[in-house]
Amino acid sequence: MRELKIRKPALPHDQQPIVLAGMNARALREQRFGWALVFPSVFIILALILYPVVYNIYLSFFEFKLTGDNIFVGLRNYLGVITDSEFHLAVRATLVYVVFSTVGTTLLGLGVALVMNKKFPLRSFVRSLILLPYVAPVISVVFSWQFIFDPVNGIFMDVFHNKLGLFAERFSLIGSPDTAIWVAILFGIWKNFPFTYLMILSRLQAIDETLYEAAEVDGASGWQKFKSITLPEVYFVVSALILLRVIWNFNKFEEVYLLTSNVKVLSVYTYLKAFTGTMDLGQGSTLAVLQFVILIGFILFYVKKVLKW
Amino acid sequence: MVKKKNPLKSFGFFLLVLAIVAFSIFPFVQMLSLSLKYQWDWGNPSLIPRKINLEAYKELLNIGQDLKNVPESVLTLLEETPELTSQQRAAILAKYQSTGEVFPFLRYFGNSLLLSLSAALFSVCLAIFGAYSFSRLRYRGRSVIQRGVLFVYMFGGILLLIPLYRLFASMGLLSTPTGTFFGLLVVYMVQTLPVSLYMLGNYFRTVPFSLEEAAMLEGASRMGIIMKIIIPLSASAIATVYIYSFMIAWNEYLFASVFLKNYKMLYTLPIGLKTLFVSKNAIWDRIMSASMLTAVPVMALFMSIQNKITGGMAAGGVKE
Numbered sequence: 001m002r003e004l005k006i007r008k009p010a011l012p013h014d015q016q017p018i019v020l021a022g023m024n025a026r027a028l029r030e031q032r033f034g035w036a037l038v039f040p041s042v043f044i045i046l047a048l049i050l051y052p053v054v055y056n057i058y059l060s061f062f063e064f065k066l067t068g069d070n071i072f073v074g075l076r077n078y079l080g081v082i083t084d085s086e087f088h089l090a091v092r093a094t095l096v097y098v099v100f101s102t103v104g105t106t107l108l109g110l111g112v113a114l115v116m117n118k119k120f121p122l123r124s125f126v127r128s129l130i131l132l133p134y135v136a137p138v139i140s141v142v143f144s145w146q147f148i149f150d151p152v153n154g155i156f157m158d159v160f161h162n163k164l165g166l167f168a169e170r171f172s173l174i175g176s177p178d179t180a181i182w183v184a185i186l187f188g189i190w191k192n193f194p195f196t197y198l199m200i201l202s203r204l205q206a207i208d209e210t211l212y213e214a215a216e217v218d219g220a221s222g223w224q225k226f227k228s229i230t231l232p233e234v235y236f237v238v239s240a241l242i243l244l245r246v247i248w249n250f251n252k253f254e255e256v257y258l259l260t261s262n263v264k265v266l267s268v269y270t271y272l273k274a275f276t277g278t279m280d281l282g283q284g285s286t287l288a289v290l291q292f293v294i295l296i297g298f299i300l301f302y303v304k305k306v307l308k309w
Numbered sequence: 310m311v312k313k314k315n316p317l318k319s320f321g322f323f324l325l326v327l328a329i330v331a332f333s334i335f336p337f338v339q340m341l342s343l344s345l346k347y348q349w350d351w352g353n354p355s356l357i358p359r360k361i362n363l364e365a366y367k368e369l370l371n372i373g374q375d376l377k378n379v380p381e382s383v384l385t386l387l388e389e390t391p392e393l394t395s396q397q398r399a400a401i402l403a404k405y406q407s408t409g410e411v412f413p414f415l416r417y418f419g420n421s422l423l424l425s426l427s428a429a430l431f432s433v434c435l436a437i438f439g440a441y442s443f444s445r446l447r448y449r450g451r452s453v454i455q456r457g458v459l460f461v462y463m464f465g466g467i468l469l470l471i472p473l474y475r476l477f478a479s480m481g482l483l484s485t486p487t488g489t490f491f492g493l494l495v496v497y498m499v500q501t502l503p504v505s506l507y508m509l510g511n512y513f514r515t516v517p518f519s520l521e522e523a524a525m526l527e528g529a530s531r532m533g534i535i536m537k538i539i540i541p542l543s544a545s546a547i548a549t550v551y552i553y554s555f556m557i558a559w560n561e562y563l564f565a566s567v568f569l570k571n572y573k574m575l576y577t578l579p580i581g582l583k584t585l586f587v588s589k590n591a592i593w594d595r596i597m598s599a600s601m602l603t604a605v606p607v608m609a610l611f612m613s614i615q616n617k618i619t620g621g622m623a624a625g626g627v628k629e
Contacts, residue, residue: 027447034446038454041439043508043552048499049461052472059472066478112329126326128612130333135611137560139579140604143586143596144340153593155339158354190332244462251465254562258583267467274471275567277461281471288468295463 051294060286065279073142073206087287090269093181094250097265098298101188102245106232106238108189109196114230117199117204134194142258145187149173187259188249196241202239204230239307246302250295266291337604344597350591352467365598366524369414395492412590414599416574417581421559421607424577426492428497429554435498436505441535444510445521455510461503466563469496474567498566508553512546513539552610560605578603 060077062070081087116127133141143207149156151172160166207229215225253267264272270291274284342356346365350359366372387398443455464607473496474483482488520542521534540547561578569575576584582599585591 030446030531031448034448034451037438037446037520041435041502042454042457044435044499044502045457045461049464049503050496052434052469052476055409055462055476056468056472057474064475066475115325115329120322120326126330129330130335132608132612133333135556135608136337137556137579138603139560139582140600141336141340143345143582143600144336147343147593147597148336148339151329153351155354187537190336190376194333222565247463253466254560254579255347258562258579267465270467271470271563281475285471288471291465292463292468295465299463 056285060289072123077282081286091264094265098249100185104189105192106151112197113200115263138254174260177262182262184263207233365594370454412585417578423578425555425558428558431553432501432505433551440509444513458503458506497558502556505550508550528598
């Protein structure tokens with residue numbers, strides 16, 4: 001097969017080096033204008049995202065109620081959380097959820113993108129149909145999923161118990177934490193694969209057709225074409241999508257909590273700790289800090305070992 | 310290039326497409342089917358209701374509900390006393406309505422709509438200027454901002470929830486309904502702002518700079534360029550980002566459930582539905598029709614501009 005050469009495009013305007021010395025009046029004006037335009041966004045993000053994050057770290061060393069004074073307790077919140085066996089379970093559930101839902105979403109997204117890249121009748125209609133899971137609000141689809149797995153009336157038990165006889169009796173798959181997490185993972189895959197598929201598809205469509213034609217002239221098989229042309233072309237977008245999916249699924253709350261109360265991933269555990277029962281806001285903020293630390297660790301591991309950046 | 314078609318292969322491909330579509334839309338079909346079924350029909354695994362039941366939809370949309378719960382005796386009494394003013398009549402009837410049992414779908418719908426529309430609007434307006442700034446203009450600190458926006462992706466809602474709740478509460482914002490509504494609006498705007506900035510920034514880079522140069526030679530100002538070149542050329546991307554932000558706000562449950570706990574009047578659809586589901590009024594047809602009515606506006610909105618959206622998303626990757 002011929003070697004593929006990739007042209008290096010000239011640096012676009014916005015990436016050309018900034019010349020600071022001898023800056024002319026226009027550049028100075030541009031600089032000032034640039035800051036003025038971006039300032040509102042930056043200010044809002046600093047005030048309402050970065051500051052709260054820092055404030056949350058501060059709060060994690062205090063015992064506090066919604067209003068009133070903060071009482072400094074040192075590391076007591078941290079000790080309380082780390083020695084809590086429910087916390088360990090939550091970490092494990094989160095890791096299982098993140099790994100399997102990310103792998104599933106990515107593989108299904110890639111597969112569907114490859115299928116949708118072929119021409120067939122009604123393609124554009126089919127393409128928009130399969131975006132629906134991603135578009136629909138979480139709250140509007142969780143109840144339908146719960147009904148599907150409902151032990152009495154649900155279609156899942158009807159098929160697997162009555163028709164196929166795989167299970168000896170009807171039971172609630174969402175009812176116990178052991179099985180509910182797999183329903184949550186399947187739900188996560190169903191909900192999010194369209195995004196992955198769409199992003200990969202738009203990259204697939206940008207691949208130069210002549211590459212495939214040249215490969216066919218050289219007698220390459222379908223698998224060889226996939227491995228030598230498609231995969232390298234989508235490699236970057238897929239790894240970026242995986243990274244994003246890991247981050248998003250790690251912080252996922254709605255898609256788990258609204259589907260089932262039996263899967264306590266970290267976000268759900270923190271929410272329950274801080275806003276139900278005794279409303280332990282101090283331990284809640286500690287949990288949020290620890291969750292963030294674990295996520296950063298996960299990302300560093302992924303970037304170093306998996307992406308080898 | 311002409312290819313021979315293997316009929317077995319095309320049939321397999323057809324099955325594959327069918328399986329993908331079935332997997333994607335089955336829960337929606339199930340939802341629609343159940344929302345139209347009577348209770349005695351729930352155990353029937355067939356997706357086609359034996360008899361169509363529209364009661365749940367009527368109840369949610371408040372169609373023909375005026376006299377439903379009013380006892381016969383009161384109705385005759387009202388008929389026999391024509392001297393009552395219409396206000397008095399309404400007051401008597403009101404006693405029998407909204408005993409707190411019926412799910413005030415339209416109110417929740419309105420709350421959700423107002424919040425999502427305005428949060429997305431503010432977010433996109435800010436993002437247009439911010440994204441133009443860091444994707445086109447050159448200044449010190451620009452790359453920090455650009456990367457910072459990406460960094461914000463890592464903060465989940467739960468990390469911001471406790472500190473923001475505490476901050477807003479100590480500012481006294483959460484003690485009035487208006488303040489709470491405003492607080493939630495600000496939260497939604499902030500949550501969608503990084504995504505908007507990032508997506509628009511990516512798109513603006515694909516707009517050819519030569520167009521701007523030409524306009525500048527003719528004496529257009531930077532602001533004029535944004536208004537007359539960037540915004541019209543990026544209309545589809547801006548629409549995409551707007552819808553995306555709208556959907557984030559429309560779906561949001563976490564902050565709404567904490568902030569609005571004490572203000573039932575302000576409930577958005579997600580908390581309203583969740584509350585309905587755990588209440589004693591939870592019956593499948595009501596829940597499913599409420600689900601349908603929550604999903605349909607977003608899906609219709611999406612479908613109507615779907616070509617533009619996917620086109621806009623794809624264009625980001627295709628154009629140079």
